Amino acid sequence: MTDIEIIVPINISGIWYPIYDYDIRKRGSIGLSLVLNPSILVIPSKKEESKIIFNGNEIHNFPNLEYLRKLGKIQLNIKSEIPLGFGYGMSGAISLAYALASHELYNINLQEALITAHVSEVLSNNGLGDVIAEYYGGGLVYRKKPGAPGYGEVEKISVDWDVICSKPISKESTEILIKTKNENALRYISEFLSNKTLKNFFFLSRKFTEELGFYSPYPNSFRKKGLILRLKECDEGWIKHTPAMNGASVH
Numbered sequence: 001m002t003d004i005e006i007i008v009p010i011n012i013s014g015i016w017y018p019i020y021d022y023d024i025r026k027r028g029s030i031g032l033s034l035v036l037n038p039s040i041l042v043i044p045s046k047k048e049e050s051k052i053i054f055n056g057n058e059i060h061n062f063p064n065l066e067y068l069r070k071l072g073k074i075q076l077n078i079k080s081e082i083p084l085g086f087g088y089g090m091s092g093a094i095s096l097a098y099a100l101a102s103h104e105l106y107n108i109n110l111q112e113a114l115i116t117a118h119v120s121e122v123l124s125n126n127g128l129g130d131v132i133a134e135y136y137g138g139g140l141v142y143r144k145k146p147g148a149p150g151y152g153e154v155e156k157i158s159v160d161w162d163v164i165c166s167k168p169i170s171k172e173s174t175e176i177l178i179k180t181k182n183e184n185a186l187r188y189i190s191e192f193l194s195n196k197t198l199k200n201f202f203f204l205s206r207k208f209t210e211e212l213g214f215y216s217p218y219p220n221s222f223r224k225k226g227l228i229l230r231l232k233e234c235d236e237g238w239i240k241h242t243p244a245m246n247g248a249s250v251h
């Protein structure tokens with residue numbers, strides 16, 4: 001065990017537009033997302049084998065690990081209120097934690113480590129824009145250029161905050177979100193940029209996700225993959241979110 005503790009926020013995209021580039025470091029998505037708490041809390045340690053322990057249980061078949069283990073043999077002990085596989089950008093958060101751990105434990109070049117985290121997401125079909133959003137933070141984020149940290153570009157958009165809650169409803173694969181390109185995404189992003197409010201983000205994210213076949217029964221909400229994100233209203237049993245303004249951190 002080490003004294004290092006890594007904190008990584010979650011990322012929930014509302015609108016995304018996949019962009020292919022021959023250079024994997026520049027592949028990703030542009031879009032709008034919310035970088036939020038609760039974050040994951042990660043204790044890394046050097047070990048004989050790379051391992052991801054999630055709330056006490058080892059995660060087997062985490063495809064990102066095939067790429068991440070090149071950064072060094074690390075065990076991550078993760079504490080998380082957020083489940084894996086519902087659409088909270090958790091695979092990106094775990095990969096980013098692994099990259100930051102490799103820099104701390106093995107002195108791996110930070111930029112190389114961050115690229116590996118992003119590439120592990122892209123090549124595993126688990127995400128396009130989560131790593132860069134979670135690295136920089138925070139709150140409402142506009143990913144204006146796709147790619148890994150250092151290649152892509154994010155802008156934090158300042159908005160008046162309000163109560164936001166989510167409910168995980170089903171575990172689903174991310175692949176369909178990556179392979180489907182909804183051309184309206186670009187129009188919705190520019191509609192948001194001319195009226196930058198949380199309400200408008202929810203309104204446009206709902207339009208966008210409905211066009212992909214994801215429906216939410218609640219007002220001021222949208223469904224992203226296997227979760228519902230809702231503005232203003234928090235029923236019992238829902239997860240309460242606050243903006244994670246500064247992105248990932250190491251303590």
Ligand SMILES: Nc1ncnc2c1ncn2[C@@H]1O[C@H](COP(=O)(O)OP(=O)(O)OP(=O)(O)O)[C@@H](O)[C@H]1O
Nearest residue numbers: 060061084085086087088089090091092126127174
């Ligand atoms: N017990 C498990 N539950 C969910 N996923 C698991 C589990 N064990 C391994 N996995 C793998 O972890 C990865 C989860 O990544 P996935 O992209 O589906 O989740 P997410 O990060 O929560 O969602 P998104 O990237 O769409 O926001 C998948 O590759 C999945 O196969």
Ligand SMILES: CC(C)(CO)[C@@H](O)C(=O)[O-]
Nearest residue numbers: 013016029127128129130
């Ligand atoms: C593809 C995606 C929606 C999966 O969460 C996300 O990574 C994004 O916005 O690029």
